[in-house]
Amino acid sequence: MHEALAVNPWVALAYLIAGVCFILALRGLSSPASSRRGNRFGMAGMALAVGTTLATHELASLPEIAGAIAIGAVIGLIIARKIAMTAMPQLIAAFHSLVGMAAVVVGAAAFLNPEAFGIADAVGEIAKVSRVEMGLGVAIGAITFSGSVIAFLKLNGNMSGKPILLPARHLLNLLVLAGIIGLIAYFVTDQAHWVFWTVAALSFLVGFLLIIPIGGADMPVVISMLNSYSGWAAAAMGFTLHNTAMIITGALVGSSGAILSYIMCRAMNRSFVSVIAGGFGAVADTGGAAQTDRPWKRGSAEDAAFLMSQAEQVIIVPGYGMAVAQAQHALREMADKLKEAGVRVKYAIHPVAGRMPGHMNVLLAEANVPYDEVFELEDINGEFAQTDVAFVIGANDVTNPAAKTDKSSPIYGMPVLDVEKARTVLFIKRSMGGVGYAGVDNDLFYRDNTMMLLSDAKKMVDEIVKAMDHA
Amino acid sequence: MDFIAILSIFVLACFVGYYVVWSVTPALHTPLMAVTNAISSVIVVGALIASAAAGSPLSKWLGLAAVMLASINIFGGFAVTARMLAMYKKKGR
Numbered sequence: 001m002h003e004a005l006a007v008n009p010w011v012a013l014a015y016l017i018a019g020v021c022f023i024l025a026l027r028g029l030s031s032p033a034s035s036r037r038g039n040r041f042g043m044a045g046m047a048l049a050v051g052t053t054l055a056t057h058e059l060a061s062l063p064e065i066a067g068a069i070a071i072g073a074v075i076g077l078i079i080a081r082k083i084a085m086t087a088m089p090q091l092i093a094a095f096h097s098l099v100g101m102a103a104v105v106v107g108a109a110a111f112l113n114p115e116a117f118g119i120a121d122a123v124g125e126i127a128k129v130s131r132v133e134m135g136l137g138v139a140i141g142a143i144t145f146s147g148s149v150i151a152f153l154k155l156n157g158n159m160s161g162k163p164i165l166l167p168a169r170h171l172l173n174l175l176v177l178a179g180i181i182g183l184i185a186y187f188v189t190d191q192a193h194w195v196f197w198t199v200a201a202l203s204f205l206v207g208f209l210l211i212i213p214i215g216g217a218d219m220p221v222v223i224s225m226l227n228s229y230s231g232w233a234a235a236a237m238g239f240t241l242h243n244t245a246m247i248i249t250g251a252l253v254g255s256s257g258a259i260l261s262y263i264m265c266r267a268m269n270r271s272f273v274s275v276i277a278g279g280f281g282a283v284a285d286t287g288g289a290a291q292t293d294r295p296w297k298r299g300s301a302e303d304a305a306f307l308m309s310q311a312e313q314v315i316i317v318p319g320y321g322m323a324v325a326q327a328q329h330a331l332r333e334m335a336d337k338l339k340e341a342g343v344r345v346k347y348a349i350h351p352v353a354g355r356m357p358g359h360m361n362v363l364l365a366e367a368n369v370p371y372d373e374v375f376e377l378e379d380i381n382g383e384f385a386q387t388d389v390a391f392v393i394g395a396n397d398v399t400n401p402a403a404k405t406d407k408s409s410p411i412y413g414m415p416v417l418d419v420e421k422a423r424t425v426l427f428i429k430r431s432m433g434g435v436g437y438a439g440v441d442n443d444l445f446y447r448d449n450t451m452m453l454l455s456d457a458k459k460m461v462d463e464i465v466k467a468m469d470h471a
Numbered sequence: 472m473d474f475i476a477i478l479s480i481f482v483l484a485c486f487v488g489y490y491v492v493w494s495v496t497p498a499l500h501t502p503l504m505a506v507t508n509a510i511s512s513v514i515v516v517g518a519l520i521a522s523a524a525a526g527s528p529l530s531k532w533l534g535l536a537a538v539m540l541a542s543i544n545i546f547g548g549f550a551v552t553a554r555m556l557a558m559y560k561k562k563g564r
Contacts, residue, residue, distance in 0.1 A: 015516075022510045023487055029495040029503050032559035039502075039556060042510055043549050053519045060525040061535075068522070068535045072542020079543070080550035088501055088551075095508045095548060098540045102514050105537040109521035109530040116524030117517070129474055227504050234511045239477055241517050247477060248484040253507040255488030260500060351497065358500025365558040372562050376497050 012244060014052040019248030021045025026252060032371050049245045085366045086323045089356040090156040093223055097148035099230040100207075103141025103237055104200060107134050110240060111196050117241055128188050130240055135184035137236030138196070139203040144229040146207030151222050154211075155355065161216025163278050169213055170277065176206045213278030220264045221275045223356050228257025260357045267351035267377075269403075269414040296432070299451035301463035304391075304426050307451075309468060311388035313344040315380065317417055318360055319353050319395025325457035327393060328367035334461050335369070337468045346383070347374040348417050350398035381418050390422035392444075393457050396429075400442045410440055425450040428460050502555045509548025515541035 021041045028038015059065070083091050111134060114120035119130040126134070153159035166172065180202050187195045214222055235250020237243075265272050308314050316335065322328055335345045347369060353360040364374055384390060392399055395417075402409040403416045419425050427450055444450055453460050495503050518541055521534025 018513070019484070022513070023491060025506055025510060026488075026491045026495065026503065029499045029506070031496060032499065032556070032561075035499060035502065035556045035559070036553070039506060039549060039552050042506055042552075046510065046513060046545055046549070049513050049516055050519065053516045054523070057520060057523040058525075059523045061522060061531060064531075064535055065519065065522050065538060068538040069542045072539040072544075073546040076543040076545065076547030077550050080547045080554060083551060085555075088505075088555075091551065092501075092504050092508060095505075095544050098544045099508065099511050099514065102512065102518060102537045102540045102544070105533050105540070106514055106517035106521060109527075109533040109537065110517065112533070113521065113524055113527035113530035116526060116530065117520055224504070227507060230511050231507065234514045235481060237514050237517050239481070241520070242477060243516055244480055245513050246516060247481050248487075249510050249513045251481055251484030252488040252491070253511040255485055256492045256503060256507045259489070259492045260504070263497075263500075349497075354501075356501060357504065358497060358502070361498040362501045362555055362558070365555070365560070368558075368560065370562040371498055371559045374498060 008056065011052055011056050014048055015243055015245040016248075018045040018049040018052070018245040021048065022245070022249050022252060026256065045245070085362055087156075088359060088362060089219065089223055089354075090152055092356065093148045093152040093155055093226065096223075096226045096230045097145050097152065100141045100144030100146075100148060100233060103230075103233040104138050104145060106237055107138035107141065107240070108196075108200070110134060111191075119240065126191050131187050131191060132184060133236055133239040135187050135196075135199055137233055137240055138200050139180050139184065140229055140236055141233040142200050142203030143207035143210070144226055144233055146204045147211045147222075147229070148207075148226050150208055150211040151219065151226060154216060155219055155223075161219075163215040164212040165278070166209070166213070169209065173206060173209050176202055176209065180206065210276070214275065215278070218268075218270070218275045218278075220352055220354075220356050221261050221268075221270070221272070224257050224260035224264055225276075226257070228254050228261060231255070231257055263351060264357060267415060269411070294446045296446050297451050299426065299453050301453070301460060302467045303451065304453055304460075305464045305467035305471060307424055307426065308338055308343065308389050308391070308464075309341050309471060311338075311343050313346070313383075313387045314338060314389045314391055315384065315387050315419075315422065316345065316347045317390060317392045317395050317399060317419055318347065318349070318364065319393070319398065320355060320360075321394025321396070322457055323354070323360075323363050323394065325394065327458035327461050328363055328369075330458050330461040330465065331393065332364075332367045332369050334465050334468070335373075337465060341468075345373060346380065348377065348380045348419075349374060350377050350395065350415075350417055353395060353398060377415060377417060384418045384421040387422040388424065390419040390425045392419060392425065392427045393461070394428070396442055397440065399427075399444055400440065402440065402443050406443075420444055420447055420449070423449060426453055427451070428453045428455065428457050430454070430456060498559070499556075502552050505548055505552040505555065509545055509552065512541040512544040512548065515545065
């Protein structure tokens with residue numbers, strides 16, 4: 001029975017090719033030009049993996065399988081078509097939860113019918129190695145599921161973005177995790193039902209406990225981390241089923257999520273451990289309120305239009321606030337007008353400008369901003385000193401010079417965009433009262449070369465465009 | 472396949488993943504997450520095996536449920552990735 005899976009070398013080869021297709025899918029993303037072909041490789045790999053599986057198993061229930069695929073396809077395609085680009089982080093979190101749940105369910109199916117998976121010995125007992133792999137797969141899958149559900153609720157606004165702190169939460173989490181590991185070890189000696197289901201239940205619990213104390217500002221890390229977990233869950237299932245495609249994919253996705261988590265942590269100057277420990281943003285509203293008694297300059301749309309049309313180069317610094325105000329299309333129109341007037345326009349993106357890695361780039365791409373005008377922090381930071389106008393729209397903490405100078409600031413050490421080096425900074429903000437996500441005041445507002453444009457982002461940009469028309 | 476052979480594939484794939492993902496341009500990190508989501512649904516292979524097998528009816532229905540969940544992810548993931556990638560255009564289109 002055990003050799004049944006490896007018997008046909010062609011099958012193993014097909015899964016290997018599927019795995020290679022998935023590598024090529026990610027490889028394609030090294031540039032937008034090759035990315036679409038990469039995505040087609042991914043689809044081909046998936047079709048090959050599914051086709052091979054269906055072709056090499058006796059199908060006791062083909063109509064039901066076709067039905068399940070069809071239902072999933074319809075739901076998936078409708079969601080993919082309807083979803084707003086601003087809601088992409090929620091969607092990704094929801095998709096992660098599905099991968100996690102699927103891993104748990106596949107694990108349960110394999111536990112109940114090990115013969116079908118070729119992991120049972122002559123007397124119907126599950127092989128010992130397979131039990132460990134199965135236990136790990138179910139545990140990681142369950143953590144991914146419940147963690148992603150909480151991340152979804154927080155990102156979607158169904159649940160407060162504020163961290164929820166339980167007493168003794170670190171001890172509690174460690175105890176539950178130790179319990180899971182202990183039970184998986186015990187599972188090797190006794191494949192009882194209660195052990196399997198307790199591992200699943202405790203893992204659901206710990207996924208929930210791990211994510212509730214993490215605040216909204218850290219969600220880009222959380223969503224990357226859950227991406228990684230969903231990969232490890234798939235890899236563990238691949239070990240259980242001896243399936244090369246699943247193992248390769250799991251390793252790819254696991255590393256991908258881990259690297260993205262690292263990039264997000266670095267962009268916020270936070271250690272991974274402190275993000276996981278949670279609580280960031282819980283105490284930030286003490287003493288962080290803007291000191292509006294300091295002098296600052298207010299500008300009008302006409303001032304902004306004049307300054308920018310006289311400029312040689314304008315760098316636009318967008319943040320999530322731009323997307324919330326739905327100002328990206330108006331912004332593109334403004335940039336087009338400037339380019340007609342002979343002004344060079346560039347966009348500067350901070351890695352955590354959106355709610356997930358690369359989110360701002362997608363939002364700008366949706367507004368038809370060419371991707372070769374959009375630059376990452378390290379590529380453009382040196383240019384602010386030779387720039388006439390830095391136009392900050394919907395971003396705040398990522399422009400705060402205090403991150404470079406003020407050791408007492410909660411964001412000290414975080415890499416920021418050097419907008420204050422531009423000759424003039426135009427800063428769109430709803431009012432002077434509010435503070436950024438990290439809950440700190442921004443020194444930039446009170447600089448001599450800063451002009452505050454107090455308004456809704458979209459309304460202000462519309463007015464600037466109008467003012468340019470009149471000029 | 473024995474455990475060590477599988478482990479070798481896994482470890483090497485982790486290294487491949489490491490280098491491939493670092494070569495992804497930051498502008499495409501959101502599509503990267505969407506497509507990794509879609510491909511991690513290759514777990515559907517396990518779900519198909521469970522639902523195709525005779526024997527335990529409960530296992531079959533669990534398998535079918537997982538096939539549906541994974542299909543949402545596969546079709547939704549690839550489609551939303553394609554939708555995003557179609558928006559990335561160069562200057563002077």
